[in-house]
Amino acid sequence: MRKINKILVANRGEIALRVMRSAKEMGIRTVAVYSEADRNALHVRYADEAVCVGGPKSADSYLRGDVIIAACKQLQVDAIHPGYGFLSENAAFARKVQEAGLIFIGPSPEAIELMGSKLAAKAAVARYNIPMVPGTEEAITDVEAAKQVAKQVGFPILIKASAGGGGKGMRIVEGTDHFEEQMRMAVSEATSAFGDGAVFIEKYIGSPRHIEIQVLGDTHGNIVHLFERECSIQRRHQKVIEEAPSAVLTPALRDEMGLCAVNVAKACNYVGAGTVEFLLDEHMNFYFLEMNTRLQVEHPVTEQITGLDLVKEQIHIAEGNALPFTQEELQLNGHALELRVYAEDPANNFLPDIGRLATYKRPQGLGVxxxxxxxxxxxxxxxxxxxxxxxxxxxxxxxxxxxxxxRAIEEYQITGIETTLPFGKFVLQHEAFVSGNFDTHFIDRYFRPELLEEAADEDTESIAAVLAATLLFQHTASSKPEQAPDGPAASNWRKNRLS
Incomplete structure (x- = not known):
């Protein structure tokens, strides 16, 4: 075992702060890295030490692995926590970290490589009899051969980039008429986004739910799952609202999917925190999708229902400690939701919005x-x-x-930019979400920008009605004869209420 005394967080923003706070509670010093654009960022101010690693663009700063490792050596850092995004699933970076004598708080480079390729991942988990969507078992580039495979699988099919993620290099094809064009576009996009044009074909599941299982593995061979997260509310194949547990999983199905997730982790000798993703169809059949070899954006909902600090668990595991609990000791308690508050305009196809946070006041209270x-x-x-x-x-x-x-959405005050807060309110009040009867097509099926405008108009009318009633009450009260000083009107509470 190796004690960690100082961690460099190779990330920015909320996840950098998230990691640093847990490290501080453990008595571990932290180092922030930042770009020139983030010089005054909160994570820079919070860390014990901070170092600039380059220009504003990610390629000039947060993706400069060699510069980050050099900073670790200069500042006598023991370990690097990559957060999510940027270098978190870069096997070459993880390998260089280890070669530099540093601890990478995450899985092995080999596990990252294996699960980073969807095709290699499918091959690795096959011996564990994990349910998988029908399709090709290896990359395919020949358009005519791919078309024949698609016919055998049965349309509609999905063309997916092997090295992909976030919806890039992905095409839904309904029939043979547009297959060739869609195949070439998928290969081109995959090459551009990932430097790897390998694609594969699988059956398109028409009404899927996106269910993922959080896993933890240590260096002693122990692997557990921490139950599921429902991540079906998505835009552009990226999650917006997540919850734990799912509203539709039975205890038996939860156990079955959890066991499969543990077996996926075993297939790559997984160490650290990871997430195994599944598709769940309308008949409650589930299929292995992929494994994300890092901490997920939505990890807080799992922390809420388990009472565990996943960052602290990552650090303990990286130090060589065994998991302090067994699968049987883990309990699911309560329910948690997460809304990703993006600087995006949901009324304009969720296009990013930039600007200054003229007003920024966080919601508070129990359970927020x-x-x-x-x-x-x-x-x-x-x-x-x-x-x-x-x-x-x-x-x-x-x-x-x-x-x-x-209630929290109502209290969250943000002006100066558009955000996804109104969209979150729309989703949480929609009958399909409230009933739990929804899938990944929620936005396409139910959302229209004008619905947000109608809701805003209703809120304005409600506020106007309350204001009018208040003014009427004040006018009525002020027109009444004054009472004696020792009567009710002398009360400070009453005077404050009417003022």
Whole structure:
């Protein structure tokens, strides 16, 4: 075992702060890295030490692995926590970290490589009899051969980049007429985005739910799952609202999917925190999708229902400690929701919005958590992901978690830019979400920008009605004869209420 005394967080924003806070509670010193655009960022101010690693663009700063490793050596850092995004799933970087004598707080480079290729991942988990969507078992580039495979699988099919993610290099094809064109576009996009044009074909599941299982593995061969997260509310194949647990999984199905997730982790000798993603169809059949070899954006909902600090668990594992609990000791308690508060305009196809946070006031109260990296007056940089914060609520059950989220959305004051807060309110009040009867097509099926405008108009009318009633009450009260000084009107409470 190797004690960690100082961690460099190779990331920015809310996840950098998130990691640093847990490290501080463990008595571990932290180092922030930052770009020239993030010189005044909160994570830079919070860390014990900070070093600039380059220009505003990610390629000139947060993706400069060699510069980051050099900073670690200069500042006598023991370990690097990569957060998510940037270098978190870069096997070459993880290998260089280890070669430099540093601890990479994450899985082995070999596990990252294996699970980073969807085709290699499918081959690795095959011996564990994990359910998989019908399709090709290896990359395919020949258009005519691919068309024949598609016919055998049966349309509609999905063309997916092997090295892809976030919806890039992905095409849904309904029939043979447009197959060749869609195949070439998928290969081109995959090459451009990932430097790897390998694609594969699988059956398109028409009404899927996106269910993922959080896993933890240590260096002693112990692997557990921490139950599921429902991540079906998505735009552009990227999640917007997540919850734990899912509203539709039975205990038996939860156990079955959890066991499969543990076996996927075993297939690559996984160490650290990771997530195994599944598709769940309308008949409650589930299929392995992929494994993300890092901490997920939505990890707070799992922390809320388990009472565990996943960052602390990552650090303990990286130090060589065994997991302090067994699968049987883990308990699922309550319900949690997360809304990703993006600087995006949901009324304009969720296009990113930039500007200054003229007003920024976080919601508070029991069961409300805000993970963010901004404060009032700060600018939203154009160079990075437009997420402002993760708004998380926790309740004894799903109904309470939803009511807390709606209250928190109302309290969250952000002006100067457009955000996804109104969209979150729309989703949480929609019958399909409230009933749990929804899938990844929620936005396409139910959302229209004008619905947000109608809701805003209703809110304005409600506020006007309350204001009118208040003014009428004040006018009526002021027109009544004054009472004696020792009567009710002399009460400070009454005077304050009417003032």
């Amino acid at each position: 958590r805000v993970d963010d990296g901004f404060e009032q007056g700060m600018e939203i940089p154009v160079y990075y992901d437009p997420m402002i914060a993760k708004l998380v609520t926790f309740g004894k059950d799903r109904t309470e978690a939803i009511s807390k989220m709606l």
